[in-house]
Amino acid sequence: MTSVSSDVEPPPRGGPGRRLSTFFFSHSRARLGGLLALPLGWMLVIYLGSLFLLLLASFWDTEPFTSDVVRNWNLDNYRRLFEEPVYRNVAFRTISMAVYVTVADAVLAFPLAYYMARVASPRSRNLLVVAVLTPLWASYLVKAYVWRTMLGEEGIINWLLAPFGLDGPGYTTAGLWLAFTYLWLPFMILPIYAGLERIPSSLLEASADLGGRSVRTFFKVTLPLAFPAVVAGSIFTFSLTLGDYILPGLIADEQFIGTVIYTDRGTNLPVAAAFAMVPIAVMVVYLWGARRLGAFESL
Amino acid sequence: MIESRTTRVVLRLCAAGTLAFIYFPLVVIAVYAFNENISQTWPIEAYTTKWFGVAWRNEEVRSALLLSVKAALGATVIALVLGTLASLAVSRSRFFGRETISFLVILPIALPGIVTGLALQATILNVLAPIGISFSIWTIVIGHATFCIVVLYNNAVARMRRVSAFLEEASMDLGADGWQTFRFVTFPQLRTALLAGALLAFALSFDEVVVTIFTSGAQQTLPIWIFTNFARPRELPVVNVVALFMIIVSIIPVWLAQRLAGGTGLAADRPREGSVAASIETQP
Numbered sequence: 001m002t003s004v005s006s007d008v009e010p011p012p013r014g015g016p017g018r019r020l021s022t023f024f025f026s027h028s029r030a031r032l033g034g035l036l037a038l039p040l041g042w043m044l045v046i047y048l049g050s051l052f053l054l055l056l057a058s059f060w061d062t063e064p065f066t067s068d069v070v071r072n073w074n075l076d077n078y079r080r081l082f083e084e085p086v087y088r089n090v091a092f093r094t095i096s097m098a099v100y101v102t103v104a105d106a107v108l109a110f111p112l113a114y115y116m117a118r119v120a121s122p123r124s125r126n127l128l129v130v131a132v133l134t135p136l137w138a139s140y141l142v143k144a145y146v147w148r149t150m151l152g153e154e155g156i157i158n159w160l161l162a163p164f165g166l167d168g169p170g171y172t173t174a175g176l177w178l179a180f181t182y183l184w185l186p187f188m189i190l191p192i193y194a195g196l197e198r199i200p201s202s203l204l205e206a207s208a209d210l211g212g213r214s215v216r217t218f219f220k221v222t223l224p225l226a227f228p229a230v231v232a233g234s235i236f237t238f239s240l241t242l243g244d245y246i247l248p249g250l251i252a253d254e255q256f257i258g259t260v261i262y263t264d265r266g267t268n269l270p271v272a273a274a275f276a277m278v279p280i281a282v283m284v285v286y287l288w289g290a291r292r293l294g295a296f297e298s299l
Numbered sequence: 300m301i302e303s304r305t306t307r308v309v310l311r312l313c314a315a316g317t318l319a320f321i322y323f324p325l326v327v328i329a330v331y332a333f334n335e336n337i338s339q340t341w342p343i344e345a346y347t348t349k350w351f352g353v354a355w356r357n358e359e360v361r362s363a364l365l366l367s368v369k370a371a372l373g374a375t376v377i378a379l380v381l382g383t384l385a386s387l388a389v390s391r392s393r394f395f396g397r398e399t400i401s402f403l404v405i406l407p408i409a410l411p412g413i414v415t416g417l418a419l420q421a422t423i424l425n426v427l428a429p430i431g432i433s434f435s436i437w438t439i440v441i442g443h444a445t446f447c448i449v450v451l452y453n454n455a456v457a458r459m460r461r462v463s464a465f466l467e468e469a470s471m472d473l474g475a476d477g478w479q480t481f482r483f484v485t486f487p488q489l490r491t492a493l494l495a496g497a498l499l500a501f502a503l504s505f506d507e508v509v510v511t512i513f514t515s516g517a518q519q520t521l522p523i524w525i526f527t528n529f530a531r532p533r534e535l536p537v538v539n540v541v542a543l544f545m546i547i548v549s550i551i552p553v554w555l556a557q558r559l560a561g562g563t564g565l566a567a568d569r570p571r572e573g574s575v576a577a578s579i580e581t582q583p
Contacts, residue, residue, distance in 0.1 A: 021476035028392065031477070035388035036400070039381040039448065043403045047445050050418035057421050069425070108320075111313035119307050128314075130557055135321050137499075137553040139506045139545040141522045145529060145538070146328040154340035156327060185321060214303060235409060243411020246509065250529065258413050265417060265513070269424075272417060279411045287409060 051280075058274035067267050077274035087260070091278050094257040097177065098241040102188075102234045104181040109188040109233065116189075117196035129193070136186035141246065147179035148250045176252040180241050187236035195229020196222070231295035238286055242279040325546065332543040339535055354540040363524040370436055370520060371504040374443035378500045381444070382451025383493060387485075390459035391467075401456075407446035415446065416513030423514065434516025442514040443507060447500035454496035454560060455489060462488045495560035498552035506549045521545065 024031040061072040081087045116128045135143075148171075150156050157168035169175035199222065207217040245258030252259075257279055264272035290296065302310070331339065335347040354360055382404075389400055407415050419442050423434065432438075462485070470480040508522035515523060525541055528534040 017478060018476050021478045024477050032388055032392050032394060035384050039385035039388075039404070040400070042381055042445070043406075043448070046422075046441060047407060047415075047418075048403075050422040051414075053425060054414070054418040054421050057425070108317055111310055112317040115310040115314040119302060119310055128318075130554070131318060132321070133553060133557065134550055135325060137502055137506075137549055138325060139522070139542070139549045141506070141508045141525055142328060142542040142545050143324060145525065145542060146324045146331075148529070149331065149339050150324060150327060152339065154338075156341040159341045182320070182324065185317075189317075214306065239409060239411050243413040244509070245413055246526070258411070261413055261417060265420065269421060273421065276414050276417050280414055283410055 054273050054276060057270055058277060060270040060273075062268045062270055069269055077271050080271065081274055081278075086255075087275065090255050090257055090260055091275075093173075093254065094242060094279075095282060097173070097180065097256065098238045100177055101180040101184060101241045102237045104177070105185050105188040105237045106192075106230050106234065108181070108185060109192050110230075113189050113192035113196055116193045117199075118201075129190075132186050132189050132193075136190070140183065143183055144179070144247045144250055147175075147182065147247070151175045151179070151251060171251050171253055173252055173254055176248055179247055179251055180244070183247065184237040184240050187240070188230075188233035191229045191233040192226060195226045195232070199225045228294040231290050231293050235287065235290055235295065239279075239283055242282060328539065328542050328546065331539045334536065334539065337533060337536055350536040350540045354537045354544075357537060359519065359524060360521070360537065360541060363519045363521045366436065366439075366518060367505055367521040370439045370443060371501045373436070373440035374447050374504040375497050375500045377440065377444035378447035378451050379493065379497050382448045382496065382500075383455055383489075385448070386452050386455035386459060387481075390456055391464065401452075404449045404452050408449055412509035413513075415442070416510040419445075419510065420513040434514070434518065436518070438514045438516070439511055439518070439520065442510050443504040446507075446510065447503055450499045450503060451493065451496040454492045454499070458489055458492035458560075491559045495556035498556040498559070502549045502552040502556075506545065 024034065057069070058077055059073050059075065061070040061074065061076070062068070063070050112128075112132075116125055116132075120128060151168060151170055152158075153170065155168070158170075161168055169178060203221055203225070204217055207221045208214075212220065243258055245256070245262040248254075248256040248259050249262070257275065261272045261275050264275070330343065332350065333346045333348060334343045335345040335349070336343065385400060385404060389397055419438070423432075423438055427433070427438075466484055466488075467480050470484045471477075475483065506522060508520075508526055511520055511523060512526070519527065521541065522545070525538055525545070528538050
């Protein structure tokens with residue numbers, strides 16, 4: 001932390017600047033308004049405004065020959081989503097994928113996070129945090145692309161499995177699951193690590209003193225205390241899987257919510273907008289549940 | 300330490316395995332950048348550095364890189380201003396709807412990227428285009444700034460939580476006005492957190508593709524160039540080189556930010572003291 005150097009002696013100022021400062025000091029509402037006007041205005045107008053327009057667009061129509069949007073209000077897009085089984089199947093497949101990816105990430109992340117928080121020395125702990133943080137920030141697109149290279153017919157995965165007489169998943173939904181699990185893993189490790197680190201050792205020692213064996217301590221003390229952190233991590237794994245269209249486009253042989261929206265956006269924006277309400281609705285419910293479970297304190 | 304010796308050994312093995320899983324693909328992409336062959340089959344038969352030169356001389360790659368850097372700088376500056384303002388408001392005042400601010404700035408990264416992208420595209424096409432504004436670097440910058448604000452905001456809020464409000468009160472008592480207090484007391488303590496946040500915002504923007512595809516029109520940022528060239532087998536050696544470059548460029552700011560802020564979280568450095576106590580208090 002930078003200390004406040006004492007040799008800086010700001011000259012007392014007069015004039016309009018000082019008067020303005022004084023005004024803002026004595027009118028805390030005005031100061032708050034001044035601070036919040038720009039960021040709040042930006043988020044409300046640009047972001048929430050755009051989301052609201054997306055909602056409006058989902059009630060519009062498309063001219064079938066020119067693909068032009070016609071502002072003719074109706075519920076046809078939503079009726080189509082409910083009545084055509086293909087949309088239902090795609091939505092169900094995507095949400096199931098998000099669940100499978102989240103579970104796989106939680107299972108993979110927990111031992112590493114536990115090791116970082118409770119076994120590693122403070123020095124190697126910091127190194128491990130950097131070691132997990134680095135691939136989290138490494139280009140998403142490149143990581144998606146390298147999985148396409150690795151999962152190819154003559155890629156490294158088939159080459160590694162060949163001596164065992166096995167065949168890799170290739171460009172299938174199973175291959176996609178593997179690649180998704182890889183991509184979002186660091187997003188799960190870091191919140192769990194932070195959550196585990198916050199559990200005081202004294203609680204675990206107390207459990208041991210009271211006769212709880214390590215398995216019992218883990219399931220009765222550690223896991224319940226770390227659960228909000230797992231939920232916090234799952235917000236990322238869930239949301240990122242729901243909205244991805246690049247990785248399914250590169251690897252999967254089936255359609256997902258993202259790929260359908262991506263294909264429809266040019267030819268039929270209103271239908272794409274209506275379908276986009278599905279991941280929004282899922283995430284709103286998910287975020288509400290996560291909040292109830294106390295996950296927001298672990299973010 | 301209550302974990303038994305066996306548990307610790309098993310955990311160590313699990314941790315090593317997971318880390319190997321995380322790093323294996325990154326090593327693969329680094330190796331592929333030196334692949335002489337145009338086909339991407341494994342094992343690689345011959346190694347070369349010639350594709351680095353080819354990539355460097357590629358005009359499309361260069362202009363895409365330039366656009367990416369410009370857009371990332373623009374987005375970082377906007378996010379820096381807006382994120383800092385919001386964090387100052389939230390840190391030193393209590394007001395109705397305070398929690399909502401945090402929720403609002405995190406929303407662009409909590410909602411799936413395709414939703415944000417499609418919403419911005421709908422706005423550009425239906426609101427901006429009729430008044431004569433079409434896709435440009437500014438539509439990219441606006442989109443990026445929207446989801447970069449949270450990075451600056453989180454870093455600044457976490458730092459403000461550790462900075463005592465007494466220092467600011469003392470400064471005011473000694474006759475400094477609000478601006479002087481910010482300039483000479485608050486800002487020096489906030490500086491490294493803001494720099495770390497700005498570096499992360501730059502990395503986030505430089506790398507972004509999911510939203511950018513919707514806000515860029517026909518323009519190509521470097522990630523979009525990679526995305527378009529996936530489908531062109533003859534370009535894959537150059538894609539490999541650019542991919543390695545992207546990994547390195549997105550990592551360096553994060554390392555610098557890590558040193559500056561000493562953080563652990565996804566974006567924020569969290570307070571050490573107090574958090575343990577706080578977590579106990581919230582347990583029933």
